[in-house]
Amino acid sequence: MIILAFLPIVGFAQKYELTGKVIDKSMDYPLEYASISAKSIEDGSIVNGGVTNRKGVFSIQLEKGTYNLEIEYISFEVKEINNFTINKDTDLGTIGLGAKAGELDEVTVVAETTQVDVRLDKKIYNVGKDLTTAGGTVSDALGNVPSVTVDIDGAISLRGNSNVRILINGKPSSVAGYGSQDVFQQLPAEAIESVEVITSPSARYDAEGTGGIINIILKREKTLGFNGSVRGTVGSPRNTGIYTDVNLRSDNFNIFNSLGFSDRKRPGNAVFDNRYPNGESFDRILETREYDRSGENFNLNTGIEYFIDDMSSLTGSFFMRLGDDLDVTTNDSQRFLDGNFIDRSLRSEGETEEDARYQYSFNYEKRFDKENRDHKLTADIQYSSSDETKSAIIDETLETIPGQDILETEDEKSYLVQADYVRPMGDAQFEAGFRGDYSDQTQGFLVERFNFETNEFEIDPDISSDFDFQQNVTAVYTQYGDKMGKFSYLLGLRYENTQLKGKTTPLVPENFDRNFDFDKNFDGIFPTVNLVYELGEEENVTLGYNRRINRPRSWYLNPFPSQSSRTNVFQGNPDLNPSFANAFDLGYLKRWEKITLTSSVYFQRETDAFERVQRDTGRDTQDNIDIIENIPINLSTEQRYGAELGVLYNPAKWLRTNLSFNYFKFETDGNFEGIDYGATNESYFGRFSSNIILPWKIQWQTNAFYRGPRENAQTKTDPIASLDLAFSKDILNDNATISLNVRDLFNSRRRDQFTVTDNFISDSSFQWRERQITATLVYRFNQKKREQNRRGGDSGGDDDGDFGG
Template sequence: MILKLKTSIVFFFLCTLSIFAQKSELSGKVVDADQNFPLEYATISVIDAETKETVNGGVTNIQGEFKFKVPKGLYDLKVEYISFETKMFENIDLTSNKNMGTIKLGFEAADLEEVVVTAETTTVDVRLDKKIYNIGKDLTTSGATITDALANVPSVDVDVEGGISLRGNENVRILINGKPSAIAGFGSTDVLRQLPADAIDKVEVITSPSARYDAEGTAGILNIILKRDKTLGFNGSVRAYVGTPLNQGVSVNANARTDKFNIFTNLGYSKRKPDGNAYFENDYTSNNSVYDNLMEEREYKRNRENYNANIGSTYFINDTTQITLSYFTRFGDDVDKTFNDTYRYNAGSLSSQTLRTEDEREDENSHQVSLNFEKKYDREGHKLTADIQYSIDNEKTSNFIDENELFANQDNIVTESLTEKTDEKDFLVQADYVLPMGEAQFEAGFRGNYKNEKNDYILYDENNLGDFVLNDSVSNVFEYDRNITAVYSQYGNKFGDFSFLLGLRFEHTQLKGKTTPYGDVADIPGDIELDFDKNFKGLFPTVNLTYELSEDQNVTLGYNRRINRPRSWYINPFPSRSSRTNIFQGNPGLEPAYSDAFDIGYLKRWGKELTLTSSVYYQKETDSFERVQEDTGQTTSDGIPIIRSIPINLSSNERYGAELGLLYNPARWLRLNGSINYYKFVTEGDFNGVNYDADNESFFARFSSKVDLPWSIQWQTNAFYRGARENAQTKTEPIASLNLALSKDILNDNATISLNVSDLFNSRKRENRTITDQFTSYSEFQWRERQITATFVYRFNQNKQMSRQQGRGQGNGDGGEGEF
């Protein structure tokens, strides 16, 4: 199969070279006549002037540009874009290369009521360093969150706890509009569960990042581009939803545009009760335990209320210069209650039963101020951008824990009161300069990202007199600084059908931590240093190559070097206390991991009906992170061994993989989307005398279909399956889920109602089994049970199709700076 493909590619390449001299190149750019915005996906048809047959064609890219090779001759050119006037250029002499310049299309207002809505399914656009998925009208994410929307993006997997991975690798960098942001939770994915999915315009899957991006994230980068309308006048939409278990909210998007100002806002409120459950079972094989078996049944009752607002304005100083000021804020009020029923057995008989309840209250507020400056020069693509961003995040968690014996003596085992305060400050400054040079492009930039985090953890124990006394061996203050300074430069060029982008990035990192226990002695399992100050620097080269086999197919090759820096929760030495017997502990001795990755991709389009994307990839990571479980040697007050999970550096981790995606639109009423990702990894390493070598393979696949039913009803089905996985200690069982949705446009297409069911069969559960010399552990976890949601959307002063297409037309303004 591979040999045949190679032979076909070589044959096509030779044929292309043989007829290259007989062809001419036709190029140009299509823009909106009113605002000069590039029109992406405008249809271009090259028609023989004599026979009137179409000989070539396609769609414009994100900059509105097109370029075709056709045999020399006389042609007509037809340019079309939905809701815009059609332009025809006749008798174009293509005896030599011809550039049509900028083609301006005016809006065809008279046809507003007759617009046929198309392009509502996810589409893909392949660049030198990334794939761009325009989310389209995904019915299953109505009333859902950004995390739910990411679960439908090819190459991306979202586990039951909201953890996001790319091609099976969890070390993925999340950016908002090209930058780290409070909106994305500074690396934590919890915040993405609170924000509405309808805020997303598109998602960039960057598996071979160029030098303009952070070197962070060995798996790659997910860049979430948010919607921002730039249409003249006042327009927007209101969205309201309600669901069971309780899931209700409302959001308002509004935009007002004049010649000099563009004012935009997004306001949202949500209240959710995503209840969950879990089960844990430990069988002890060592003599360290007074019990043979321990079982925990957990029930999570969550009540989460959130408010968010994103307000900003762009001032157009002149035709080439603009400045944007925006403010984002989010307030969260979460009340969670956890019931942990624990059974302890000896020789098959119940010896003890306890009930542990946790009442947790979490108040969080985030604020982010961003200032963006953009200056465009006379030459197309020549520009300078600068950004300043300051963010603060304050979180306070109070937790009252009560554990009682139910079986024998009915005694109180432990009563604790826990308070945790976390304050984060993040300052980002960056500048990017792009200089086109004919077919070539040079780019250089600077980024400084400086973060300070302070975590104050206070634990009170109830004594025999009923008084709460400070536990000074556990209470502590953890201060953490993460400072990254980077510069980069890259150069790209195009020679015929061959394009390349070469880059080099330099980053200097400081990770500094200081832990101050409230008492003289800290109760910490293991021999772990409390304070650290690490400085490291590195060069990160990137290479991205593309060869256009034809106008509708290409081959890409990418290489990049990446880094995985430990997050604060991975290096905080004090253990968590969600359970007395199963704890998580950070490791301050954790060193950064480095990876080298290669990616070969192939894309083929068959008109507008079928698009195939595929790639094979290889990655080798040194000092890779691995979470392992081990017996701490300590026991609880009632003699139960304490097992900890701790991240460590293994010697290496090698990954091999391949993925295949298909977008198929066989008819106007049917749209299909499927993908499969297979990967294999090999790890090697030892820790505390235990060997953690492992060799495992797995895959995940998804399928989506959208059907147009009678009476203008749309029906969408999303299915997901992930195969079994296994590392050095733990095997994870397969998981499958199914989502369904229906929608209908009403009120002259100004409004839409929809109904969706998430996890129809209530099967989205994670099952793990861990085997060591001291114990065997089994766990089952379901973060959220089946969800049913109804949504109503009303659009004002906004044509449905145009709001979507113009949102895409902004292109480089949000995170795609300096595209080549």
């Protein structure tokens, strides 16, 4: 009876499909995110509309009748088709738009694109609209992306897995720190256009990263004429900065330039309560730390794209980052025995760090077919270098503990050569390519301790050393995809040869009876399978399989211990080998008018998985404290299960919401030095964000995050919850925007852990960064604020085509 009651509503409102393709008629290039709107002839109101996809194609539904059509794109003339009558499915064919001279006008977006674009093997998130990251860093922006978490230390994980590969514009880069994630806490979030979360990478991508790939796309305008923006920030704790983005585009070239300077202060704190059941002179140490970190950073990203002709272009770009940081850590240690206070020591560590990173990139692109511009060859050459110098002075109040002077240097050079060929064949597409990624890193570690007898600093021969590490990866790949009716597939095969070489040179070689040098060579075949079945026009099921590798980084291999603490040290393991993983991912996507649902379940099995374990070294400090060592090992296996759910719900123009939830469980199995480190752990995290348009066009954004408890063989970690708020208002005739945001409103983003071993029990609490309040003002010239995410530049050449994605 209910179905019959609704039949009059759904049965007599027959709709027809209106399709077409929008291109730049001067360059015969498809325009992504051009808008199509159908308006009522009577009152001019918008009846329905949509936007074009990456191939410039649109499709909207209209009831039988007569309409006025408008096709629009930023900086292009509006195409109008008046008194258009539709009484059947109609294809308008190819519609060419011409560039518009003069000042840009604001475009009304009929059907705003969602914040996530789902492709065959990845999800693309536009983070440029996230108000809560204004004045923040790349780490802040990544922390708001579904499936991604950034922990208290700034470590980035994907679906709870920290073995993630991070690329910049589809390539490894000095911007990403060659695997180090510290740099993301200095780079401004304003530099990001979008973030691609790739959980089932195709063969085109590096096989590195068992957890998947995060590809960060930097901003790069392609609007004709001269345009840009200036952004200034102030905040508490100190967070000042100024950033400029300018772009000059003509028919023959495109010049882009981003420049930024920031001065930030990031205070933090920690408490470690360590108990030693077998202690004689003391059985408890209460350690309180205060972190006072500050730094100035200068960033430059500039380049020019020259259009040789309609079918080829050459791009040269240069990236530079200069950092000057000062970190002061104070450590108050109190010792107890049977509940009675024994003594205390104050340890002060002042560290200065100078960091310079440079990257030169050249790209050549040749297209072979005007009718199909995806038929192309791209070639890339990239040279990167980084120089980092850390100098630390450590003072102790106890007269028996000598002070230290520490000098750390790190120099790295990297060369990247890459070529990719793409050949579309109707709905099918063939690809093949080569990539060579070769890097050489040298680390110097000089430790001097104060000698009370000579009253001079002397080199510590047990620690001071030089470590040279080379990683050379050579890869070839091929993949083929096709679409047959409702079924699409993309099959790929990648071969990689990995060479890891390490040479350790102690400053006093006669003190060592062990050779830490290694030269390892690994060959790997990495198949990928991505399948899509379309259940409907807005509904599909995906299945992905890929094999991955996790290569140990230099700090995991360097055999000499850190000196940030006398009693808790991290030491690399030169015997560490790469781990390999097989991963499966089953996904489901469904779109309604106001709701987009994405979901997946996944399974991964990793062999020789990395695990960091703590052990007693058997050595004591000068004041008889056991030295605890944290080292990485190859554990036997790790099996990971998980499921994730994402819901985008936009019920009204004034309200947009985004909800995501991720559950995972992993089981580790393995022994080390006779100790069983096998464990079963399950956890979850959820994220909710909402964007509300208040009266006077004030935007209010809320981001909430919650991560459930975790546990491994030794440590239990308590849950973490945090809340971010932001408000913004357009001013000066929408040419400027002022915003205010608060990250970690309740100052609750703190990691609380409880560790139990045979020799000690540790209860700790750590807060990397305290609550941050930031105000931002951005002024735009020759460009209006746009709610839609139109084409913002290349994605680094790692676009795998549609294939039903």
